[in-house]
Amino acid sequence: MKIAVIIPARGGSKGLPGKNIRDLGGRPLIAHSIDQAARSELVTDIFVSTDCPKIKQISELAGATVVLRPDSLSGDTCSSESALLHCLDVLSKNDLTFDLIVFLQCTSPIRKTDDIDNAIKHIVMEKSDSLLSVIPNHRFLWRFTQDGAESINYDYLHRPRRQDMSLQYQENGSIYIFKPWVLQTTSNRLGGKISMFVMDEMSAIDIDSEFDFKLAESVLQRL
Incomplete structure (x- = not known):
């Protein structure tokens, strides 16, 4: 099988300027993925x-091939799907086709060495069309309504023990895999038969703040 990893990484970030190339544990953030x-x-x-010359330079030094995307697909409101579709279109025009696409978010750098391969094996074994990585969720969830607070995933009048709750999973944003047709026909990373690949809770760290950076650095040091 021909399997491509695509890592979207734009230059702009309002919350943490330059976060995709910021040093994390001695390497630029994007280099980890x-x-x-x-x-x-x-x-x-x-x-x-990417749209960023600095990200391009760092990515090429790390061993990736860079697909430059236009500014129209690099703003705050642009979706990851739009960048993925553009990348697939460029690759197709260069006669590069793949059986599976692995979409990695570089802001989720905590992955075990074999997570990517195990996720690929999982989607193949289950004969699925797309896959998302998840972590187990044992939290009691609530939401605001016009009538006040409302419990979502349990009955607060009959509070269960956490270990007795039905098992639920939280999307961790680390790994997505899909057959190209899924994205091309639905403009979505998920479609057709969907599988879930369970990862460790630490994989849910998504770097979007100074606290996230410190947390990720601490986990990397422990690993």
């Missing part, structure tokens, strides 16, 4: 979609 993809035994190609 590129390195993890490079260590995969199943991934055949690694691409970074």
Whole structure:
């Protein structure tokens, strides 16, 4: 199988300017995802979609092929799907086609060495069309309504023990895998038969603040 990793990484970030190339544990943030993809035994190609010359330079030094995306697909309101679709279109025009696309978010850098390969094996084994990575969720969830607070995933009048709750899963944003047709026909990373790949809770760290950076650094040091 031909399997490509695509890592979208735009230059702009209002919350943390330059976060995709900021140093994390001695390496630029985006380099962690590129390195993890490079260590995969199943991934055949690694691409970074970006609008930023500095990200381009760092990504190429780390071993990825860069697909430059236009400014129209690099704003705050642009979806990851739009960058992925553009990247697939560029690759197709260069006669590059793939059986599976692995979409990695570089702001989720905490992955075990074999997470990517195990996720690929999982989608193949289940004969699914797309996959998302998740972590187990044992939290009691609430929401605001016009009539006041409302419990979502349990009955507060009959509070269960956490271990007795039905098992639920939280999307962690780390790994998505899909067949190209899923994205091309639905403009969504998920579609068709969907599988879930369960990861450790630490994988849910999504870097969007100074606290997230400190937390990720602490976990990387422990690993």
